[in-house]
Amino acid sequence: MLFAIVFIRFMIVYDFQFGFRSTEQRLHSAVEILFLGHNWGHMLNSHLRDELTLSLDKYDKSLDQIRKCAAAYEQRCAELIVLISNSPDLDSAEQYFDSLYDIQSQLSGVVFGRSIELGAKLSVLVREFDRLHDPYIRDYWYKQFRGGEKWPMLPEGIPPLS
Numbered sequence: 001m002l003f004a005i006v007f008i009r010f011m012i013v014y015d016f017q018f019g020f021r022s023t024e025q026r027l028h029s030a031v032e033i034l035f036l037g038h039n040w041g042h043m044l045n046s047h048l049r050d051e052l053t054l055s056l057d058k059y060d061k062s063l064d065q066i067r068k069c070a071a072a073y074e075q076r077c078a079e080l081i082v083l084i085s086n087s088p089d090l091d092s093a094e095q096y097f098d099s100l101y102d103i104q105s106q107l108s109g110v111v112f113g114r115s116i117e118l119g120a121k122l123s124v125l126v127r128e129f130d131r132l133h134d135p136y137i138r139d140y141w142y143k144q145f146r147g148g149e150k151w152p153m154l155p156e157g158i159p160p161l162s
Helices: 002-018 023-035 040-085 090-113 120-128 135-146
Strands: none
Touching: 040 090, 040 120, 040 135, 090 120, 090 135
């Protein structure tokens, strides 16, 4: 009897949590499983397998969308670097540095907050531009970009983010 109570409680909480059925339908399913001889273990495993499959599908779609966004950010960063390199002075490049810093902030949340890899180029950008709000760092990068650098490179011996 205790098993039946625990099982009914599990079904009610589990189904309620995911919003699958009404209370009557949940109780009816529990009664069917317990008293009509259905293999409840198989049904539970099947239900969990279905939930896992749906969750993995959502995860894959989300990762695809994140990769598309990362590619668009990479393209935008390359455009901003060209704009910075074509700016006559640091003051006229400030708005582009602000945009780069905003993008770096967004991407660092993906890399460090969600542990999602973005690829080598964006990983270097996240690492190298983490202090882009500092005027001295902006001056350094302005000179680098004006000097022909197209993308930040990691100094010798420093591993990329993983």
